[in-house]
Amino acid sequence: MKLNVTAQDVARLARVSQSAVSRTFTPGASVSEETRNKVMLAAQTLGYRPNALARSLITRRSRIIALVMSYLENQFYPLVIEKLSQKLQKQGYHVLMFISDLDEADAVLTEILQYQVDGIVMASTTLSTALAKTCADAGVPVVLFNRVPDTSALARHSTSSVTSNNYLGGRMVAELLLERGYRRLAFLAGLENSSTNQERERGFNDVLEEAGLAPYRREVGHYSFSGAQEATRKLFCSGPYPDAVFVANDHMAIAAMDVLRLELGLRVPEDVGVVGFDDVPQAAWGSYRLTTVVQSVEDMVSATVDLLHEQMQGEVNSRNVIVPCRIVERDSVRLHPSPDTAKSHQ
Amino acid sequence: MKLNVTAQDVARLARVSQSAVSRTFTPGASVSEETRNKVMLAAQTLGYRPNALARSLITRRSRIIALVMSYLENQFYPLVIEKLSQKLQKQGYHVLMFISDLDEADAVLTEILQYQVDGIVMASTTLSTALAKTCADAGVPVVLFNRVPDTSALARHSTSSVTSNNYLGGRMVAELLLERGYRRLAFLAGLENSSTNQERERGFNDVLEEAGLAPYRREVGHYSFSGAQEATRKLFCSGPYPDAVFVANDHMAIAAMDVLRLELGLRVPEDVGVVGFDDVPQAAWGSYRLTTVVQSVEDMVSATVDLLHEQMQGEVNSRNVIVPCRIVERDSVRLHPSPDTAKSHQ
Structure with a gap:
């Protein structure tokens, strides 16, 4: 050596x-x-x-950012790893990977702190109030990615977050489906305790309520592929079927579309409209052409890196950044109200 | 603090x-x-x-393994990150991410060595002979994942690798297609200079040659989605069409299937048989049901971690581990020779 x-x-x-x-x-x-x-x-x-490590002991900078992920099944997260790694790398930082079960983020954090990381990004998971405090005491900034902190004042005070405007996204989906004449609107939920699911559903339900409607049916797919298949079967187990489904993310929406078309023989969008959330690359694949809400990974990653820098430079106030989102229309929602619907509402 | x-x-x-x-x-x-x-x-x-960093200066162990990736578009690599991170984490190691352009792996390596990493895994990319020597001199083991070292004796001597049996996989594909009566067999290539592409193609061509046939047509998709779409259009631009295509990975095979069915109006497998390589989760999705060669990520990751440990403990001989692969049959290859073909070969 x-x-x-x-x-x-x-x-x-x-x-x-x-x-x-x-x-x-x-x-x-x-x-x-x-x-x-x-x-x-x-x-x-x-x-x-x-020797970067020896230098980090002098400068107290390791130039390592920990990234905690709970699952990569959803195609949204590989994009996050790629974009975040690229962005940080350009600035001389690198991402150290920590895979955690959904309810074990706390265990992993103890390990993270041993690496003297300069910051922590937690994707698809949150941390307990106690650990938020531990990180704050240790002077290590934490940014939640695609999740908001727990409602407790303490966690919120010491933890920043970046999400897209999930509430508004949910609203836009309901507005689009109503405008296109769909009336029996179902919701296929993700993880019930995740802020993404809660906000998307709240926006969706609010618009329905303002239109004097209620969600027609609701099942839970836990953001998993097989969970979404099962939930779709339940949503369509008896008639009259929903005529549209808002699925809480694209990964589940793709599973739902396959069940609708290949198992139940229904046509998308003629019989059932389907809308997802994320705009993963697969949503644009020819076999799906899914209409969905775009979460800009680029914008979310930029905001995350900015927040890390602010806090590493001693900015004490945490912030919750909300990135705008928008709908991209492909072929899973019909372009005009069907003649039947139009008539029934004339 | x-x-x-x-x-x-x-x-x-x-x-x-x-x-x-x-x-x-x-x-x-x-x-x-x-x-x-x-x-x-x-x-x-x-x-x-x-303080893990302070400890690493004493033990000369950072408990950090660098993972170099050149692109994550192919759904195979997110699986690799997940499984490798999980496996190493159980042993007290963590993965530090480095994203490199295909031809810039050398630039990134200088940076890696500053982190005093205990080992380096290079996925989907190789390193130059000069850098293989630098790593060997620094006592940092390198394992190539899904690639074999350059043929130069020096690089081969100091660098280990893990691949699946790409040559045999290519052979199995040609044997399956011939057995099912396909005769105009095309090859849709990935990156021409990658060992995966070269070995898969060599196995495929060898079986054709043994059967007195030659590849019917060949186009290059560079392992990219849009590249595969373009290559598929070229393969089928004039008749008589190929009656089967071996696509060098699943990511491209999915792109090819969408072009065949949605743009060209061909049926899979009745008009064209399609076989991929990898068995990414998307290959099993209902809209594709792709017959493909399974590369076991679990087995490949296990072999990689074993190699890292061997070399970190001072084992000087590098090894090239070849993991077995097998075909999983779904619906993109017909189950029996068509009556036409059977007749013409009676």
């Missing part, structure tokens, strides 16, 4: 100061092009590599 | 030795249940958290 080449050796060979060597290897630090080239040449000649 | 609580403080409160505190917080170290409980209680009371 060539571990005995020091920054001093490099500085001597390159005929620059030791500080110039240090700045060359510190992402974001200022150093002239000429000096950088001298240092890189000397470093390469000597086989020098700066 | 509560950074001033030491292992000594914890030991004193728990009335155990300092070594017992250290062992409690070292994954895999031996410590009695009773001692562990005493230590954990004292640690919690004092707000103590051991």
